[in-house]
Amino acid sequence: MSALATTFAQGTGRTLLVPYMTVGFPQADSTVALMDALEDAGADIIELGVPFSDPAADGPVIQRANDQALANRASLTSALAAAASYRDGGGKLPVVLMGYANPFLRFGPARLARECNQAGVSGVLAVDWPAGDPDELGAATGEEGVDRISLIAPTTPEERIASIAAKSSGYLYYVSIKGVTGTGKASHSEALAAAAKIRKQTGLPIAIGFGISTPQDCAALAAGFDAVVVGSCLVAAAAAAGSTSAAASAIGKIVSEMKAALQ
Amino acid sequence: MPESQPDTPGCFGAFGGVYVAETLQPALEQLALAWQSIGRQQQFRDELAELLATYVGRPTPLYRAERLGEKYGCGIWLKREDLSHTGAHKINNTVGQILLAQRMGKKRIIAETGAGQHGVATATVCARVGIECVVYMGSRDIARQAPNVYRMRLLGAQVRAVDSGSRTLKDALNEALRDWVTNVDSTHYAIGSVAGPHPYPQMVRDFNAVVGKECRQQIQQVLGKMPDAVVACVGGGSNAIGIFHPFIPDRQVRLIGVEAGGQGIESGEHAAPLAGRAPAGILHGMRTYVMQDDHGQIMATASLAAGLDYPAVGPEHAWLRDQGRAEYVAATDSETLAAFDDLCRLEGIIPALESAHAIAHAKKLAGELGADGQIVINLSGRGDKDLQTVAEAAGIDIQS
Numbered sequence: 157m158s159a160l161a162t163t164f165a166q167g168t169g170r171t172l173l174v175p176y177m178t179v180g181f182p183q184a185d186s187t188v189a190l191m192d193a194l195e196d197a198g199a200d201i202i203e204l205g206v207p208f209s210d211p212a213a214d215g216p217v218i219q220r221a222n223d224q225a226l227a228n229r230a231s232l233t234s235a236l237a238a239a240a241s242y243r244d245g246g247g248k249l250p251v252v253l254m255g256y257a258n259p260f261l262r263f264g265p266a267r268l269a270r271e272c273n274q275a276g277v278s279g280v281l282a283v284d285w286p287a288g289d290p291d292e293l294g295a296a297t298g299e300e301g302v303d304r305i306s307l308i309a310p311t312t313p314e315e316r317i318a319s320i321a322a323k324s325s326g327y328l329y330y331v332s333i334k335g336v337t338g339t340g341k342a343s344h345s346e347a348l349a350a351a352a353k354i355r356k357q358t359g360l361p362i363a364i365g366f367g368i369s370t371p372q373d374c375a376a377l378a379a380g381f382d383a384v385v386v387g388s389c390l391v392a393a394a395a396a397a398g399s400t401s402a403a404a405s406a407i408g409k410i411v412s413e414m415k416a417a418l419q
Numbered sequence: 420m421p422e423s424q425p426d427t428p429g430c431f432g433a434f435g436g437v438y439v440a441e442t443l444q445p446a447l448e449q450l451a452l453a454w455q456s457i458g459r460q461q462q463f464r465d466e467l468a469e470l471l472a473t474y475v476g477r478p479t480p481l482y483r484a485e486r487l488g489e490k491y492g493c494g495i496w497l498k499r500e501d502l503s504h505t506g507a508h509k510i511n512n513t514v515g516q517i518l519l520a521q522r523m524g525k526k527r528i529i530a531e532t533g534a535g536q537h538g539v540a541t542a543t544v545c546a547r548v549g550i551e552c553v554v555y556m557g558s559r560d561i562a563r564q565a566p567n568v569y570r571m572r573l574l575g576a577q578v579r580a581v582d583s584g585s586r587t588l589k590d591a592l593n594e595a596l597r598d599w600v601t602n603v604d605s606t607h608y609a610i611g612s613v614a615g616p617h618p619y620p621q622m623v624r625d626f627n628a629v630v631g632k633e634c635r636q637q638i639q640q641v642l643g644k645m646p647d648a649v650v651a652c653v654g655g656g657s658n659a660i661g662i663f664h665p666f667i668p669d670r671q672v673r674l675i676g677v678e679a680g681g682q683g684i685e686s687g688e689h690a691a692p693l694a695g696r697a698p699a700g701i702l703h704g705m706r707t708y709v710m711q712d713d714h715g716q717i718m719a720t721a722s723l724a725a726g727l728d729y730p731a732v733g734p735e736h737a738w739l740r741d742q743g744r745a746e747y748v749a750a751t752d753s754e755t756l757a758a759f760d761d762l763c764r765l766e767g768i769i770p771a772l773e774s775a776h777a778i779a780h781a782k783k784l785a786g787e788l789g790a791d792g793q794i795v796i797n798l799s800g801r802g803d804k805d806l807q808t809v810a811e812a813a814g815i816d817i818q819s
Contacts, residue, residue, distance in 0.1 A: 209584060209716040210702065212596040213440045219583055231714040257438055257701040262715030284438045285701065288428060309442035311603060316445070334442055335601040 159250040159278040160303050160326040163200060164361040164382055171378035171418050172200035174363060175411055176254065176387035177394065178221040179204050179238055180230020186400040187238040188245060193404035195249050198415035202242075203281070203385060206235045206255030213256075213283045215338040217388040221395060232259045232268070240275040250278040252305060252326070257285035265296035272302045279303035279326040287323035294323055307331050308354055308362075310346070321358035327383060328360050333367040338388025342367035344376040351380035371417030378418050386414060423667050423735060423744075429617020430706075432741065434734035437616040439596070439704045446603045447704075451618040453523050458622070463518065470514050474547065475504045477511075477629065481637035481795070486765040487778075491785035493792035496646065498634045498662060500799045501770065507800030508630055508658045509540040513609055515626035517544045520607035527551045527606040531595040533560055533588035533654065534726030534773060535567025536800055537611030542576035552576040555594045559586040560725045567804045585719040588654070588729045592703050612655025613733035616704030620733050627661025630797065635665045638795055647788055648673040651797035652776040653747065654690070654727035656736045658799035663745060673746065676736060677780040679722035680749030690720035690728050693740055693747035702730070707737045723752040723808060724772040726800075750779035756812055758782060759802065771800035772808065 157165070163172065175194045179187050191202055207225035211218060232255070239251045253272065260268055260282050272280060280297055287294050287306055294304045303326025308317055311334065321328060330350060332342035347364055354362055364377055365385030374384045390407045397403035423431070429451070430436050437447055457463050471477040479499045488495040500508040517528060528545050530552070532538030538554040545552035554571055558580040561568050571578050584590040592615075599608040610619045613627075631649075638646050649666055651659035653676035663674045678691035689695060692708040700709030702717060710718040710730035722728045739745035750758070758778035762770050770778065777796045784794060802809070810817045 207716075210589060210593050212593040212703070213600065215597070223583075226716060231716075233714070258709065258711065258717070259715035261701055262698070262711060262713070283440050284704070286437070286439075286441060286444060288436070307441040309440070309444075311442050311445045313445060320441075331440075331442060334603055336597045339601070 158301060158303050158326060160201065163250050164327065167200060171381055172383040173198065173374070173411065173415050173418055174201045174203055174383050174385040175199050175390055175407070176203040176205055176385060177407070178207055178218065178225050178391060179235040180207065180225040180228045181221045182224060182394050182397065182403055183400050184228035184230065186403060188242050189400050189404050190394065190407060191238070191242045191247055192245070193408040194411055195247060197408040197411035199249060199411055201250045201252060201383065203252045203254045204235050204239060206232050206253055206259055208256040208259055211256060213336055215336040215388060217338045217392045221391045232263050236271050236275040236277065239277045243276040251276065252279040252281055253277055254281040255283070257282050260285065260293065265293045269296040269300035269302050273300045277302065279305045281305040281329060283307065287320060291323055305329055310334055310350060314353065314357060317354055318357040321360055324360060327363050328354065328358065329385065330354060330362055330364045331366045332364050335366070337366055340367045342373065342377070347377055348380040371413045374414045375417040384418065423664065423739070425617060425621050431735045431738035433699070434705070434707050434737040435617055435620055436706050437704060438701045438706060439616050440600060442600045442603060447616050447618070453519060454618050454622050457519055457522050463522065467515055467518055471511065471629065475510050475514060476502065478633040479503055481634055481641065484766050487761060490761065490765060491782050492790055493785040493788050493794060495781060496638060496793070496795045497798040498630060498795060500630060500658065500797060501768070501774070501801035505540045505543050506803065507536040507540065507771065508627060508661060509537045509611055510543065511629055511661070512611065512623050512626040512657065513537070513540040513544045516607070516609045517548060517550065520609070521548060521550065523607065525605065525607040527553070527602065528609050529553045529555070529595050529598050529606055530609045530611060531555045531588065531591035532611060533591070533728060534724065534771070535560070535564040535571065535804060536726060538576070538578070539567050539570050541609050542571040542574035545576060546574045553598065554578050555581050555591040555598070557581050557585070557587040557591050560588065563808055564725055564804055565807065587720070587725065589717065612657045613660045613735060614655040614703060614705060614731065620705065620735055623657055624660045624664055624735065627657050628664045630658070630661040631663060631665035634662055634795060642793060645669050645672050646793040646795045648675055648784060649795045650675045650677060650777045650781050650784065652677050652727060652773045652799060653732060653736060654679065654729045654773065656733040658797050660733060660735055662797040667744060674739070674744065675780065675784065676745055676747045677776045678747060678749045679724055679727035679776060680751040681721040683751050684749055688721040689749060690722040690730065691749040692730060692732050693736065694749040705734050707731050707734045723755060723812065724776065726771070726773040727776065748780055750776040754779040756809065759809060768798070769802040770798055771802045772805045774799045
């Protein structure tokens with residue numbers, strides 16, 4: 157059983173909290189301290205954002221974080237290094253890399269899967285690399301026991317949900333809004349209806365992300381989802397903080413409030 | 420060589436495909452189906468042909484550039500897309516896509532633009548059919564293509580400045596994708612090049628192939644045979660694929676794409692993914708050759724011509740290069756300016772800086788082919804929009 161599957165199995169009956177943070181942001185060496193803060197605040201899984209020069213699915217907050225991270229020379233290599241060093245320091249949460257296809261392709265899918273394994277990274281989510289036929293990325297991650305996490309959107313037809321689920325593992329990530337990250341507000345009733353629709357097609361855990369920014373959102377969506385992903389509001393809080401330690405306490409506070417709302 | 424058509428997942432060999440966020444996948448499937456069904460209907464084709472003839476001004480002439488040919492030392496023919504309505508080949512595609520979008524029930528058109536030619540063409544057709552139009556343009560391009568920005572606004576389009584990344588064409592494309600994912604139900608994204616996810620590379624090619632179909636007939640009428648080479652500039656590659664495509668089966672005709680060499684390939688300051696041997700990558704929904712660093716970050720490009728200032732290239736070009744059917748070279752900014760000057764002085768034609776890249780290469784090719792050589796150049800656009808850039812390059816202030 158993969159680390160993600162185990163985490164969801166152990167969390168049965170409650171909704172997990174999955175914070176997202178861009179690697180190498182706000183400072184080049186911030187990441188491990190921020191991951192520790194997220195764990196201390198009660199996070200269940202950490203999504204590490206791999207920066208990309210052209211993040212077409214992201215809104216302004218994460219775009220700026222990407223630019224800053226790239227200016228700090230962050231990369232897929234430094235994301236893997238941060239995950240490994242978090243693990244070496246006693247970090248226990250499963251880590252998922254979330255990013256765009258080109259850095260993953262350039263690194264090489266087989267090498268990526270191998271190094272994820274070595275760094276203790278449990279899953280990979282490539283926003284613009286759907287699991288096609290054949291699935292070059294999925295074949296590589298499958299080989300190494302790394303989960304390949306896929307997105308489901310409000311526009312995804314039912315028959316497509318089943319075929320995406322068949323090529324995915326770990327969890328499915330439901331994008332709650334038509335839009336980019338951090339710009340809209342999820343409609344709770346529509347999201348809950350979508351969760352029911354997705355469950356008819358798959359037994360995989362379902363996370364919801366995009367458009368979730370408050371403890372109230374988390375509480376309202378807990379009924380339908382196995383996990384809630386929170387990104388832009390944490391990235392914005394880290395951006396506003398003047399130092400790594402200020403960023404750590406700012407995101408820790410948000411995560412612990414959301415965690416409380418989920419319990 | 421197999422026929423130059425994408426296969427079921429929309430790939431040209433190893434290139435192309437549909438690499439977009441899940442929200443857009445169904446919209447692209449819907450568009451591919453609409454293009455297959457509506458695009459084949461006689462009524463659609465008749466309406467398109469009528470607009471191309473009476474609104475765009477097709478067929479455009481094939482012109483013998485006698486004095487330029489004398490200077491360069493071979494026969495030179497210009498396919499005069501600069502004489503199309505709005506002054507470039509881009510309108511062939513926008514007329515087609517907007518007619519299609521209307522039949523799909525879309526209420527709003529968005530587009531990206533680099534030099535502004537595709538933006539103007541989109542704004543023009545939107546005005547013609549009465550549909551809302553939003554054009555994304557990098558703020559750096561807005562500054563260097565001011566006349567086209569004003570043209571779009573006169574035509575009733577909203578021009579939105581894009582301040583992210585390198586503030587050029589690739590960033591305008593990112594922002595258009597962000598708009599599309601947000602408004603996917605109401606909106607059609609009219610991509611202006613043979614780039615992006617399937618079906619765009621094929622559909623945009625098919626709309627532009629009218630250029631090559633006319634040209635192939637015209638050149639045989641005047642020469643009684645095929646030319647030695649067909650030359651066109653390549654950014655994303657729409658004018659090039661438009662003129663190349665009907666010539667692909669004519670193996671004796673060399674097809675030559677000219678990319679933006681900027682300060683020279685060796686300087687790294689260019690926009691020539693094929694001539695510069697960039698690695699394969701995934702950008703803007705397609706797999707193709709992409710200028711990128713060792714970490715897979717997309718590189719900033721450099722060209723005097725905003726319309727060529729793009730780090731990737733349409734997937735069919737990547738495929739034609741790998742098949743050995745087309746060659747890809749680069750012309751530098753300074754070679755391009757010299758060619759621009761030649762065309763102005765010898766033929767009384769002010770070309771777009773993009774198209775001047777093709778002229779610059781024809782000069783080199785003429786030396787290779789000799790006096791009997793016959794070269795067709797796609798003069799893809801006119802240069803009114805570039806006067807400021809050309810004057811600045813010459814150190815002249817045209818405002819005072």
